[in-house]
């Protein structure tokens with residue numbers, strides 16, 4: 569996986585700052601989740617040695633708490649309302665345009681571009697549709713030009729597309 573080496577070295581540095589006692593395990597996992605965005609499975613053996621627990625025990629902790637994830641998640645999230653009011657104002661075309669610009673299908677994530685494209689049914693603000701939420705920021709009356717601007721800003725892409 570891309571950048572895994574960097575992530576492992578980040579995790580090793582975190583390990584060096586913590587005593588090798590089991591009570592620090594959850595704190596360690598929070599630090600790793602914060603620093604890398606997830607808990608890479610590859611780090612479990614080293615962490616198990618450090619905290620004198622089994623890798624399966626760490627696995628159990630990671631899967632028990634919803635704050636931890638074993639899979640990387642995208643840094644950016646674009647939510648496109650597909651509810652009726654937004655749909656009649658063109659949110660279908662907006663979703664298609666995001667999909668083309670970001671190279672990802674609705675409901676999927678593009679890990680290379682670090683973005684998740686998510687459809688929702690209604691965000692409860694139908695009067696200002698079509699509504700899009702970009703990294704938690706609500707955007708009202710979004711049009712196709714806005715889609716290009718948002719996509720380029722998030723992905724840092726500026727190449728022209730046909």
Ligand code: FES
Pocket residue numbers: 649650651652653654655689690691692693694695697699
């Ligand atoms: S239908 Fe889009 S906000 Fe309600």
